[in-house]
Amino acid sequence: MAHEATFDVVVVGMGGAGIAAALTAQEAGANVVVLEKTSPDHAGGNSRVSGQVWFSPHDVDLAQRHLHAMSWQFSIADELAAAWARETSRNTQWLKGLAEQARGRVPRDTGDPYTGDGTDFAQISWGDTLRLQGVQNPPEDEYDEVEGHDCGSDYNVIGGSMGFSRLWLMLKTCLDDSGIDVRYNNEVLRLVADPDGAITGVVVSDGGAEHVLMARRGVVLATGGFAANPEMARNYLRLPNVTPWGNPACTGDGIRMAQKVGADLSHPYNYMAMPGIAMPPYGTGQDTMPGARFINVGADGRRLVDESVPNRHGKSIQRGMFDFDPGVPMWTIFDEEARLAGPLVIPRAFFAVGWIRQIEGYEWSLDNSAEIERGWITRADSIAELADKLNIDPKGLEAEIEQYNALAESGSDDPVFGRPAHTMRPIARPPFYGYEWAQLLMTTLGGIRKDEHARAVDPFGAPIPGLYCAGDVSSSYSWCLSGGMGLGDALAFGRIAGGNAASR
Template sequence: MSEHWDRQADVVVLGMGGAGCAAAIAAADAGASVILLEKMPEGREGGNTRISGGIWFNNLDPDGMATYLRALCGPYTLPEPVVQVWADETYKNTEWLQSLGVTPGVHADYKPEFPEMPGAEFYGGYLGVDGEMGQQLLFQALSAAVRDRGIEVLLDTPAKELVTSGDGAVTGVVADRGGQPLRVEARQGVVLATGGFENNPEMVRDYLRLPGSPVWGSPAGTGDGIKMAQKVGADLWHMDNMAATLGLRAEGFEAGMYVMFVYSQGFICVGKDGKRSHNEIPPQGHGHGFINGDYEHFQRRPLQVIFDEATRLAGPISPPREMLPVGWNLLIEGYDWSADNSAEIEKGWILQGDSPAELAEGLGIDADGLEDSVAAWNDACATGHDPLGRPRPTLTPLETPPFYGFTSAPLLGWTNGGPRRNEKAQVLDPFGEVIGRLYAAGTVSSTYSWCKDGGFHIADALAFGRVAGRNAAAEQPR
């Protein structure tokens, strides 16, 4: 069966996000012939890179950033060679992008999200294409570089299975092309860059314990690469790591909607009992908050988000395009949130009640608990002290009816776990042995075991995408 191939290339890359594009470019620049298979059709390709901020962090010093990454991992340590390659390669990201014709620029004045950690001073903030965030700019630059090299790109061609030889090494891929199997030989290696598993409800339930969470990003991230790697013997790492935030399910759209109370911070979060349990705005980074003296996933469970008429009228609770041009629904579906949140209330995404008790009934939570929580919150605002630790400038009362609320399940941004890999981006089996000619990069196998700072995921995808591409291209042809 393995003797028949419909296509052949030295390196086959699965996925056209940041990691996949970087791998394809690096392999081609190393002299390999490359075929890139992308699951999604034209206009929807690019994974989360396409609809993200497209930002990579400015690595000011590799040794310093290695210290920062070790601290961010906490007890979930990474192999030291992986740390070192990550630090060295993320330092090279900007120069590499410049070689592709990108003009990097500083985007605003972003500070490290975990300034108290060792090495944080070597985090140099956000860099973006022309200094801009989002707007698909990074994906456009990377995909143009792929096509400029004459790399064959097959869109709407999801990979289904890895083909192996008698010694267990990967020799190719079986994909679906127009409902028919397409067998693609990889004479030197296959790079998995298929994204995470946030859009696989079963995997999200089993690994993250978040049944029913809507997803912020591309619908493509259904864990395909992880499952294919498992089938050929891959071990897994940090499958319980993720980033989730406030957001809501948007009926009629594939993705959920991100919520951030920018114009007014008059909101609280309560559980099914109607009670607040934590500071809604702790010191936090991309997916973690400093809570009870330690770093925890944040948000990490379903909550009801409550606000009032004054907050509704203050401005959109989902950041507008001119403020944050990111997200699947905004950039791909073209959905712009209404300026006064009225359209989303009419759609039923946000529920309304003339009193906290009436709102609680619609949300299916305890009415007495919510009445007490709103009253206690307003008292805290009046005294300028919140027993749960909300910063004083955020103590905005909920006094103006009607009241509004929605369920944040929460909104799942991305996952971090996948096939375990080494510093060469080679996929490993449960005994630490290399699975021959199989590589992984990006969120299918993210470096990050615990806390992450801004621009880390794009930086990791570019760095290990290059590592995977050039190492696959260095394999001896079969």
């Protein structure tokens, strides 16, 4: 196999973690190459289609306690939590330095109403995002009952609102300006190791031709999670029919390559899902926001949750604790009044996040009629017919609708699940509609086990020489996370990985 070139540091992936690693390694004096699996039009991983929010706490000690509390019973090492808190607290200052370099030259996403220069930073709250979805009197912090939530959990954004790839476009501008060699359509197939097990390079497929790129100092894996790999989702997450929300190129490549050379895994069970709908033939789905005339039921047709409880980046309060939302197969049921009340999704103009909105550019119809015609939403003239079409129990659903409607008309709070009376309206006007939740994965939150230096480690805790990782391929979150923490972790450990690889 041909040996094409040698670099000091090879970075695999160009989302937030990969770009942070590459820029930091170059600043430390390393000769860097960035390898991106996809084309320029599809590059950027989930960072490109995220909410563009980054976590940057103002209190390092409180942030460390917050991460431990968010980890619940799935503890993480103190050294890792300390590195996370320290480096995420530096995110905004680091980004401000990049903003000065990029000022006036950051390109605009199509349709972005923002008119600034792409570098003006602002803060919004979790409550602001819920108000956008019509939630009344929401809490301002996403996890306001968890210790340390006041460490600085506001949403840091560019331009005062979320989405439109704003942060990623600024990062990419700085990467383009750096002169770093960026190679698109270069899929890394496996890692190269010397006889002692140290990682010395990668095998790359470029247009079908395989060749080797050597790394004198280290390889940084920033390839994202495995939300678009159904087999890994079944094996690790117990989800049989996942639909990715983000980049369909997130197929777990880096995790499997690291396993091949002896890397251990850390909390591979964890993930972030959203209420959502599959949209074939699109390969990804879209998040939805049902309201007062919607209920969620299981295969028996019976309700199983308080539908008004907000999804908190993949978790919600269920049975008195934070658990996966939904975590089980579930169907959303509604009537004609709900269909006519507005789109099931936030329009792109207000919330430009997710692959479907950002890259595919799909515009959801205002009355949901186009999606019914496409078969993504099932229509029926009766509840029993709807249940039959959705393959759920007709008698159970009929009984549940009757019981729910009586409860909604009584003006009383739900005595079983606790749903407040003001959030319920009868489901009574035909035709009736429903869809099965798509097991819509925003991202996975487990993968390569790393230490506080962003080094991949083996099952005995020993670092694998020359192998570093950052971002969702090696997420720091063993249970809960709030808005901005995904990008915050990616930027923090991207810098740690890039700096340590360059100085090895």
